[in-house]
Amino acid sequence: MARGLVADGHEVWTSSRRDPGVPGARHLAWDLTAGPLADPPSVDAVVHAGAAVSDWCALDVARATNVGGTLAVRDTFPSARFVHVSSGSVYDPFRPSVRAREHEAPVDRYLDAYGTTKAEAERALARDAAHHPDRGAVVVLRPHAVYGPGDTTLLPRVEAAVRRGRLVLPGGGRVLQSLTHVDTLLAAVRAAVALPDETVRAPGGGGGPTPGWLVANVADAEPVVLRDALVDALSRRGTDVRVVAVPVRPAWVLAGAVETVARRVRRPEPPRLTRYALSHLAMERTYDLTVLRDVLGVDPAPTSFAGAGTW
Template identity: 85%
Template sequence: MRVVVTGASGFVGGTVARGLVADGHEVWTASRRDATVDGARHLAWDLTTGPLVDPPPVDAVVHAGAAVSDWCALDVARATNVAGTLAVRDTFPGARFVHVSSGSVYDPFRPSVRAREREAPVARYLDAYGTTKAEAERALARDVARHPERGAVVVLRPHAVYGPGDTTLLPRVEAAVRRGRLVLPGGGRVLQSLTHVDTLLAAVRAALVLPDDAARATAPAVDHHEQVATRGLLVANVADAEPVVLRDALVDALRRRGTDVRVVAVPVRPAWALAGAVETVARLLRRPGPPRLTRYALSHLATERTYDLTVLRDVLGVDPSPTSFAGAHAW
């Protein structure tokens, strides 16, 4: 199979590209920076510039390119996550389109408890990332409705991706450790669905070979924002086999990385109010990076985030492994 992987200079895209090369596929990587994936050819592509003029002929696209910061300006995030997604779709209209979305499209204001795919997108979000990842899903749904002749779309929603090469989850947790203490709202005693990058890779592999009729003949996905139903794109939550207690998982991961920590619990409601105040000050001062405490982070650290995996198991045929930080010392 001939496959383009966008965002291949990043953690998820790079892992997917290397996995597909290892499977024997003909792979093109696409990103602004050289992805340096052995065995793949590279396309230098800034998604915000629009469709490629002379794209290679491919059978499928894995779209992992995104602006992932939870402190990104809305217009910047839209340029990459929405317009960029449509640019990729327009560049390869006949290809199977595997879109790497996010668990952040679920409601940040209430717990996600074994959430099913039809529970998102929702009407409002806490940051530009969740907003624009939801907008990208809606844009793809509209594209499928308007252009049924185009390649089928499979949307994957992983949550908290970790594993070898992780540049986001574990580094942020490690940066939050102070003098052997890790402060967690509510003590981190909430259930979370985490996603090993190998679990996500398995979902991508399955999505690439899923028969067209299985990808298109799905039950309507209800868009709670636009109050419409769309057919023709498959949406699947992606996560490890069972949820874990966040506190236990983070302590285990840090210990395997050589850091023993003591978890310090702080009340959730005061932390939420403080995060809102800190965000306001940071915006007034026009600070480029995110503050240490944000409501987006709290919405994931202090609230259950677990997802129903029926579609992953029964439609994509992926049997995910349990959450494991084995080998984390080398990540």
């Protein structure tokens, strides 16, 4: 995203514990868990994409980064447009998301610390927007299953699950999924940064009761069948697989048992099978894109794995 915004001609600061080395951008070293910056640069907009992204993270660790860190960024740049990259994981993990609309999340229950704290971060920002209307407007983006150049999560995790040319999927992966190419997410970020303030602050204009607050699902143009998408992506990366279907309910019970044992022995890495993974692989996860199209003005491209071999 930083590279894309630099290419657009913006003066860009990146901020993280490690310098990502984005040409044309200046870097600001910052551990979000340490709290607000004492002497921040003056900026017009903030794109907050930093998070503890793991379905195996301890709740206190995830909360410190995903909630405390988010509020630290908000407090550091109170007057700036605040573009918060949230997640489709804030929707109910226990039931399918079928063309889910923004008002259907957050919910009261989650399977892991990631979903829990991403939802808490959204709620905290919503309270901040309601209590401090003089601050910069907030635009929350909810991408699902981001893939493309630079992907370190989705496809690498799928590739790691391949054994002897077989990819085991609950229910055979015959569910619809909304995926999000990184270019689609970048288009949403660009639109969120440039959206006129009066649009976000119009009563009800942000898709919710709070002026200065807009939430938008972000995904490619249309859902795809998960099985077909993964086979295509892996093939383009040089791995041909045969999908092996397993029943969903027994897999869910087994995942719960495996998680319990893994936590008791304090396993640092997640098991290959978790209920969080199953909640995304075994159920439909599709999202209504009306706000993305009609308010942000983004016309997303279809899902495509062209070029996946070089990602």
